[in-house]
Amino acid sequence: MKIKGNRSLSSRLWLDRQVNDPYIKLAQREGYRSRAAFKLMEADDKYHLIENAKCIIDLGAAPGGWSQVLAQRSPADAKIAAIDLLPFHPIEKVRQFCGDFENFQSAVTDYLEQKADLVVSDMAPSTIGHAQTDHLRIMNLAESAYSFAENTLKTGGAFIAKIFQGGKEKSFAEMLKNDFQKVCFFKPKSSRNLSSEIYIVATGFQKCN
Numbered sequence: 001m002k003i004k005g006n007r008s009l010s011s012r013l014w015l016d017r018q019v020n021d022p023y024i025k026l027a028q029r030e031g032y033r034s035r036a037a038f039k040l041m042e043a044d045d046k047y048h049l050i051e052n053a054k055c056i057i058d059l060g061a062a063p064g065g066w067s068q069v070l071a072q073r074s075p076a077d078a079k080i081a082a083i084d085l086l087p088f089h090p091i092e093k094v095r096q097f098c099g100d101f102e103n104f105q106s107a108v109t110d111y112l113e114q115k116a117d118l119v120v121s122d123m124a125p126s127t128i129g130h131a132q133t134d135h136l137r138i139m140n141l142a143e144s145a146y147s148f149a150e151n152t153l154k155t156g157g158a159f160i161a162k163i164f165q166g167g168k169e170k171s172f173a174e175m176l177k178n179d180f181q182k183v184c185f186f187k188p189k190s191s192r193n194l195s196s197e198i199y200i201v202a203t204g205f206q207k208c209n
């Protein structure tokens with residue numbers, strides 16, 4: 001539907017959200033590159049995953065909001081490897097790898113020199129607006145992110161991944177329960193209510209590798 005000039009209703013709603021979204025304003029005021037930064041802060045306030053993490057992998061890191069939070073909240077000598085298809089402006093303490101995350105497993109483990117305490121994935125595929133298709137696409141991505149994490153996490157480590165609800169997330173959580181002590185879903189307040197976005201948080205990796 002077209003209203004007011006050439007803008008569609010969905011693009012007007014998007015513009016309205018950009019202008020009125022309190023988290024976008026807060027991100028601008030506090031110097032974060034994305035409103036997504038607040039989602040990781042909320043998860044960390046609840047689960048305390050970053051303060052002792054010396055080796056961290058950030059999958060789907062651009063433009064760098066989560067990497068900023070990881071750099072701020074991790075120990076001073078922590079190493080952070082951030083991967084994205086897109087490049088972003090450098091962040092102190094963060095080493096960037098540009099391309100598909102699946103190509104960087106050995107480069108990242110070489111860089112970190114040991115297995116990771118924390119693997120986070122805020123990756124999202126480009127959405128097409130068809131809920132079930134978008135759900136299946138992000139579940140595939142989250143499962144691949146977990147395959148990556150499975151090979152790169154140390155015992156006791158933690159994994160966070162973004163998903164869109166739609167049915168398949170329950171079997172994903174069940175699968176993770178075989179490998180972690182605790183698995184739960186987390187919806188940050190900063191994640192838009194109308195969005196099906198939710199995070200799966202898995203702690204206490206206990207698979208021998």
Ligand SMILES: C[S@@+](CC[C@H](N)C(=O)[O-])C[C@H]1O[C@@H](n2cnc3c(N)ncnc32)[C@H](O)[C@@H]1O
Pocket residue numbers: 033034036037059060061062063064065066067083084085086099100101102122123124125
């Ligand atoms: C929601 S954004 C991440 C926002 C980021 N966490 C932040 O706080 O600024 C999702 C990102 O996932 C990345 N992405 C999607 N598929 C990917 C893949 N196969 N490999 C690496 N990055 C990917 C996209 O390029 C995009 O930048």
